Every structure is written in structure tokens, then in C-alpha cells.
Amino acid sequence: MKRDIQIKVKKSGQWGELTPNSEGYNITLGGEYLDNIVDDIKSTTVSNTDNLEQIHNALENLQLPQEIDQEVWSSLEEVILNVKNFGASGNGVNDDSEAFQIALDKARDNNGGIVFVPPGEYVIMSTLHMYSNTHLKMSEGAILYFTEDVTTGISAVGEVVEQVNLTQTISPRNTAVYTSEYVPLSKGDLVFIGDERKPVSNQPMRGEFHFVKDAGETSLTLEEATFEEYSVLHGAMLQKINPVKNIRITGGNLIGVGQEFEQHQAVYLRYTMNCVIESVSVKDWYYRGIRPSGSLNGYIRHCHFEDIHSDSLGYGTVIESGTINWDISNNTYVRCGKAFDVGGHSYEYGTSRFIWFRHNHVYGSFRNAISTHEGGEYIYILYNDCFSRRHNVGIWLRTANTFVIGNNIFNAQQDSIRTENRGMLGKMVIEDNKCHTPSRVGINVSNFVASNSYYTGVYTSVSIKRNIIENAGQRGIYVKNEHGNYGPGSLLSNVMIHDNDIRVLNSGFEGIYIRGMSGHVRDGIIKGNHVRVNDTYSAILLRGDAPYDVSRFLVEGNYTSGGYGIRGVGNKSDNFIIGNFARYSITGISNFDSVDVGNNRSIQN
Incomplete structure (x- = not known):
């Protein structure tokens, strides 16, 4: 300013x-x-x-x-509203809630301003509500202690001002919307479009935010095309949103009491735009640290999260309900149930998209260090460090069109990276990661299909390239098509596994395992990998469980050491095994049709 x-x-x-x-x-x-x-x-x-x-x-x-x-x-x-000028004591004894709220209200009345918090210890006994164009600027020595009566520390919540049904189904990549009645809209207004279908029963109902390009009485044009279909047969509707805009929260310490409350959270942003949270320390909150929900455009950076946990449901940062275009970067997470999550067990409307989680440091998570629980796509998990023997899974993904690149994952109790497609079309990219000593699998990719979903929920492609997997307890890379608890499988195709360096412990199993478990896996390339296993299992195994198959794979130019080299089991056909080198191998290349095998070399020493 x-x-x-x-x-x-x-x-x-x-x-x-x-x-x-x-x-x-x-x-x-x-x-x-x-x-x-x-x-x-x-x-x-x-x-x-x-x-x-x-x-x-x-x-x-x-x-x-x-x-x-x-x-x-x-x-x-x-411009600057000092909370002490409104009666805050900062002595760690008196309730300073009213002074803070008076200053925040005055900023609202002035159409914005800076609420300045000097160093001190401030007791806060009620939720602090923020409004548009407000900056809560806390000094480094400002400590806000929220008492046990406060389930949400700081809240900024916009409102739904109109809601109407749609009269025509909106197809994907469309900008035309037709409503059942007049909604007062003009260029630049924010609207939310959704219906009641869910990709899977425990995922959020689908929906997305858009800006209005122009509007008539019962029709409007969106600035950008929709991602999905919204059907009038399933309650397609439009909401006009009045968001809280231009919120900043910087500096200072937000301290909870760490007790068990279902909605115990430090910062809650609902229907907001253009928010910044920077250099804030968030400690001792039971359920959530910072929670953007249905929010557009924001970032959380240089923050410290500590002791945000309620066993599996504590989240340092959780993104949910259609949140779009958020960057979470350069933060530190210590002893959180999960450091970061997309979905957060929210069943409200909205698919979150274009979320970046990058250059963060995660220590001692109780469940997963990083997860995308449900209902999101175009998620970027980039260059994070995940340490500790506590986390079950380093990075657990249930979203599509997700990119996992350049992360370091140390000592996962189960898998370093695990993905499960729960009913969304899209790609999965896992490249240039280092997976150190996972107890089970380095990279575990499962294609689930929801029997209660209108989607043909499959990964359109899977790319696993240039990863280093050190001392995996069971398997290096495991790709399977299965149904889990959600219904019959379907085709998983375009699986690319290139240039990975894999070492499995002597007590482990396969290096690369492709399995058609409850659906076909077809059309893939396994090329240029270096795989080391023990003498009991295969370095590379292709297996189809009848009636499903693994077929049309090119396995070329791999170096394997130990075990049974490259092996086929069950239903597998039209796979081409060419130019591989199997060293210290019991059988070299085995159980493939001779016409599919050529120019390989196997030696015993």
C-alpha cells in the first residue's frame, strides 16, 4: 500500500x-x-x-x-489501527478479544486498513472476524493465546447471496449458463456452479467457481469454460457469491489449546479472494491449522505449523470445497497429523484445482506427510522434504492430473508415494523423486474405479521417471489396476516407467511389478531402469490375474541384478522384451513367448 x-x-x-x-x-x-x-x-x-x-x-x-x-x-x-489504542493490554491475563474486534470492525468501516499488533501476549476468548481489504499485521513478538472456548481463531467468510436452479445441462468446456429465474449479475461477479453428484460417495459434491463475462435475465456467459458437466437431472444450480477480498495475515503467533474439538482451527477462509498468510506461527490446534475452503487466489508461505493433530484428522494446511489457485510454499510442519491435504474429509460442493505445495519441510507427521484426500485435480507437489519414521505414507494421492516432482521422502512406515484414482479422469506424473528406505513400496500406483460413479475413473496415463528408490522393504514400483472396495476395474493404459534407479532390500520382493488385478493394464513402456533385488523374486514382473491381462508392454534396455530377472506370470500377451541385461539372474528372461523376446543378455555373475 x-x-x-x-x-x-x-x-x-x-x-x-x-x-x-x-x-x-x-x-x-x-x-x-x-x-x-x-x-x-x-x-x-x-x-x-x-x-x-x-x-x-x-x-x-x-x-x-x-x-x-x-x-x-x-x-x-x-491506515494503521493499533489494537492497544482500542484497549488491548497484551499482558497475557486480560481478554483482548473485544479490542481486536473493534479494530477489525473499524478497518471494515474504513473500507480497509492495517490492524497492527505490537509485541505482547494477548488472550483471545472469541473468534476474530476479518473483512475485505484488511491486513492483520502482527509483530514477531505478538502471541495470541486462544482459549478453549474458541473453536475457530480467525475467520473470514463471504456469503451466498443468490441461488437458482439451471434449466439446461452444462457440458464440459462450455461457457453458456441458463438459469430458472433472474439473478442480478454483471461482468466480474463471482458465481459457483455445481450439482449433487459425487465421484465417490465420500468425496465432495462437484462444482467450480467462475467469473461472469456478461449476463442477461436468465442467461449468462462465463469468462472461462467449465471443467465438468453439471446436469439438471442431478440438481444443477448456480450461486452468486459475495466474497471477502484482499485479506492479509502476517507475522505473530496463533496458539490454541490443543484440546479435542471437531472444528478446532486457527484460520478459516470461506468464499474469499486474494488472500495472503505469511510468516505466521500456528501451534497447538487440534483439527486444522489454516483452512481455505471455497477460496480463490492465495498463498501461504514462510509459516510454521506445530502440533496440529488429532490422530489421523489433524491437518497443518487443508484445501477444500472448490478452492482454486493457491500456492503453499516454504513452510515448516512439525508433528502434524497430516502436514497438507486436499479434501480434508469435506463433503461440501466443489472440486479444488490448481494447487501448488512446494519447497516445504515436513517433520514427524502422525499419518501421511502430504495427501490429496478427495476431490481435486491439477495438483502440484514439488520439491518438498518429508522426514520421520512416524508417517505411514510420505505422499498419498487420490486426485487426478497430479504432478509429484523432485520430493525427498525419508523412512515412510509404509509407502513413500502412493496413488489411488477414486473416480476422476486424468494423468499421474511421478518424476525425479528420492524415496529413502520405505518399509513397503517406493512408488505404489493403484487405479480404482467407483461403482457408484458416473465417471469411467481411470488414469489416462501414468509417468514414473528418473526416481531413486533406496532400500525398499517390499517393492520398488508397484502399478496395479484394481477395484478395492469400489466396484469392477477397467482399462489402465499408457504406463511409462523410465530411467528409475531401484534397490529392494534382501527381505523384499519385486523391483518393478505390473499387475492386472481387477482390470487390464495395457500399452506401456518399461525402459532404461536399473533394478536390484534379492535372489528370490523378480526384478521386473508382469502379471495378469484372469480374466484380466497385462499386454502390449515394451520392456527395453533395463539393467537388472539378482532374482529372476524379467518374468511374466498369468495372462500376459503381446509384450516385447528387447535389449535388456540381467545380471546375477536365476532365469534371466522367462515365461514370455519366444517371438516376443529378443537381443537380451543374461549372465550369472
């Missing part, structure tokens, strides 16, 4: 204005020195004031000549 600030001081009961001079006292404003303030009564204007907290502190600490009264005024009072 840039605006001109005029500084005034009081001398002999009269307001005057000060200007820099060659002699006198220095003062830092916005990180820059105003050369020497003296007691001459002149005028000046300070411009380009980005760092308003520094200006505020400088004014409070201004050392004026003795003949000038120690009273300072500036137009900053219209």
Missing part, C-alpha cells in the same frame, strides 16, 4: 509540521532516514511508504527536542 503520509508534532499546544534539516535528530521511516528533524516548524510529506509498520514504530519512538511535546500525529491513523 503506497500513500503520502504527513507528519505533525505539537509545540506549545499548537500543531505544526516538521521537515528534514541538516541538523537535529534522525528518524527512520519506511526503512529510509529522514535527515535530521529539528524544532523548526516547517512542512514535509513522506512518500512511498511500503513498510507501514516501520513508520508506525518510528513515530512511536520519535525522540523530539525537549521544547516540543512528546505527542505525534499523522495520517497513518487512518
Whole structure:
């Protein structure tokens, strides 16, 4: 925020204005020195004031000549609202909730502003409500203690102002919408479109946010095309949203009581736009740390999350209910049930999309370090570090069109990376990760199909490339088509497994295992991998469980060491095993039709 600030001081009961001079006292404003303030009564204007907290502190600490009264005024009072000026004590004893809320309400009445929290210990006994264009700016030494009566620490919630049914089904990649009655809409308004179908019974109902390009009485055009179909047979509807916009929460410490409350959460953002949460420490919340729900455009960065856990349901950061375009980066998570999750067991409307979780550090998760629970696509899990023997699975994904790239996962109790498609079409990309000593599987990909879903829920492609899997307890890479608890399988195709370095412990099983378990797996390439296993199991195994098959795979240029080399079991046909090198192998290449095998080499030493 840039605006001109005029500084005034009081001398002999009269307001005057000060200007820099060659002699006198220095003062830092916005990180820059105003050369020497003296007691001459002149005028000046300070411009380009980005760092308003520094200006505020400088004014409070201004050392004026003795003949000038120690009273300072500036137009900053219209911008910065110090909670202590509204009655906050910061003594760790008195309830400061009312003072905070009065300051936040005044910012709302001013159409925005900065609510500044100086260092101190503030007892908060009720939820703090934030509004558009408000910045809650906490000093590093500001600690907010939320008592056991507070289930949500800070809340910013927009509203649904209109809801109508649709008269025509919206097909995917469409921009035309027809409503059953008039909705007062204009260009730039935010709307939500959805219906009551779910990809799987425990996933959120589908829906997505859009901006209006133009609108008539019972029709409108969206700025961008829809992702999915919304059927009038399944309650297709439109909501007009009045969002809370331009929220900032920076600095300071938000401390809960860590007791068991179902909705115990530090920050809740619902129907918001353009939100920033930065350099905040969030500790001792039972259920959720920061929770954007149905929110557009935001980031959470340089925050610290600690002791956010309720066994499996504690989330440091959870994204849910149609949230779009959020970047969660450069944060630290310590002892959270799950550090990050998309879905969070929310059954409200909305499929979350375009979510980045990158360059974060995760220590000691109780369940999964990183997960995408349900209802999302275009999820990017990039360059994170996951440490600890506590987490069951390092990265557990149940979303489609998901990209898992460049992560380090250490000591997972089960799998380093596990994926399950629960009824959404799309690709899965797993590349350039390092999986260190998983107790079970390095990379475990399962294609589930929901019997209660209208989707033909399959991965359209799976890419597993350039990963390093060290000392896997059971298997290095395991790709299977199965139904789980959700119904019959279907085709899984376009499986690419390239240039991975895999080592399985002596007590383990296969290095690369492709299995048609409850559905076919067809059309894939296994190429250029280095696989080391023990003497009992296969380095690369293709297996089809009747009546399903694994077929049309090219297995080329792999180096295997130990075990049974490259082997086929059950229903497998039209696979081409070419140019591989099997060392220390019991059988080399086995159980494939001779016409499908060529130019391989196998040696026993």
C-alpha cells in the first residue's frame, strides 16, 4: 500500500509540521532516514511508504527536542489501527478479544486498513472476524493465546447471496449458463456452479467457481469454460457469491489449546479472494491449522505449523470445497497429523484445482506427510522434504492430473508415494523423486474405479521417471489396476516407467511389478531402469490375474541384478522384451513367448 503520509508534532499546544534539516535528530521511516528533524516548524510529506509498520514504530519512538511535546500525529491513523489504542493490554491475563474486534470492525468501516499488533501476549476468548481489504499485521513478538472456548481463531467468510436452479445441462468446456429465474449479475461477479453428484460417495459434491463475462435475465456467459458437466437431472444450480477480498495475515503467533474439538482451527477462509498468510506461527490446534475452503487466489508461505493433530484428522494446511489457485510454499510442519491435504474429509460442493505445495519441510507427521484426500485435480507437489519414521505414507494421492516432482521422502512406515484414482479422469506424473528406505513400496500406483460413479475413473496415463528408490522393504514400483472396495476395474493404459534407479532390500520382493488385478493394464513402456533385488523374486514382473491381462508392454534396455530377472506370470500377451541385461539372474528372461523376446543378455555373475 503506497500513500503520502504527513507528519505533525505539537509545540506549545499548537500543531505544526516538521521537515528534514541538516541538523537535529534522525528518524527512520519506511526503512529510509529522514535527515535530521529539528524544532523548526516547517512542512514535509513522506512518500512511498511500503513498510507501514516501520513508520508506525518510528513515530512511536520519535525522540523530539525537549521544547516540543512528546505527542505525534499523522495520517497513518487512518491506515494503521493499533489494537492497544482500542484497549488491548497484551499482558497475557486480560481478554483482548473485544479490542481486536473493534479494530477489525473499524478497518471494515474504513473500507480497509492495517490492524497492527505490537509485541505482547494477548488472550483471545472469541473468534476474530476479518473483512475485505484488511491486513492483520502482527509483530514477531505478538502471541495470541486462544482459549478453549474458541473453536475457530480467525475467520473470514463471504456469503451466498443468490441461488437458482439451471434449466439446461452444462457440458464440459462450455461457457453458456441458463438459469430458472433472474439473478442480478454483471461482468466480474463471482458465481459457483455445481450439482449433487459425487465421484465417490465420500468425496465432495462437484462444482467450480467462475467469473461472469456478461449476463442477461436468465442467461449468462462465463469468462472461462467449465471443467465438468453439471446436469439438471442431478440438481444443477448456480450461486452468486459475495466474497471477502484482499485479506492479509502476517507475522505473530496463533496458539490454541490443543484440546479435542471437531472444528478446532486457527484460520478459516470461506468464499474469499486474494488472500495472503505469511510468516505466521500456528501451534497447538487440534483439527486444522489454516483452512481455505471455497477460496480463490492465495498463498501461504514462510509459516510454521506445530502440533496440529488429532490422530489421523489433524491437518497443518487443508484445501477444500472448490478452492482454486493457491500456492503453499516454504513452510515448516512439525508433528502434524497430516502436514497438507486436499479434501480434508469435506463433503461440501466443489472440486479444488490448481494447487501448488512446494519447497516445504515436513517433520514427524502422525499419518501421511502430504495427501490429496478427495476431490481435486491439477495438483502440484514439488520439491518438498518429508522426514520421520512416524508417517505411514510420505505422499498419498487420490486426485487426478497430479504432478509429484523432485520430493525427498525419508523412512515412510509404509509407502513413500502412493496413488489411488477414486473416480476422476486424468494423468499421474511421478518424476525425479528420492524415496529413502520405505518399509513397503517406493512408488505404489493403484487405479480404482467407483461403482457408484458416473465417471469411467481411470488414469489416462501414468509417468514414473528418473526416481531413486533406496532400500525398499517390499517393492520398488508397484502399478496395479484394481477395484478395492469400489466396484469392477477397467482399462489402465499408457504406463511409462523410465530411467528409475531401484534397490529392494534382501527381505523384499519385486523391483518393478505390473499387475492386472481387477482390470487390464495395457500399452506401456518399461525402459532404461536399473533394478536390484534379492535372489528370490523378480526384478521386473508382469502379471495378469484372469480374466484380466497385462499386454502390449515394451520392456527395453533395463539393467537388472539378482532374482529372476524379467518374468511374466498369468495372462500376459503381446509384450516385447528387447535389449535388456540381467545380471546375477536365476532365469534371466522367462515365461514370455519366444517371438516376443529378443537381443537380451543374461549372465550369472
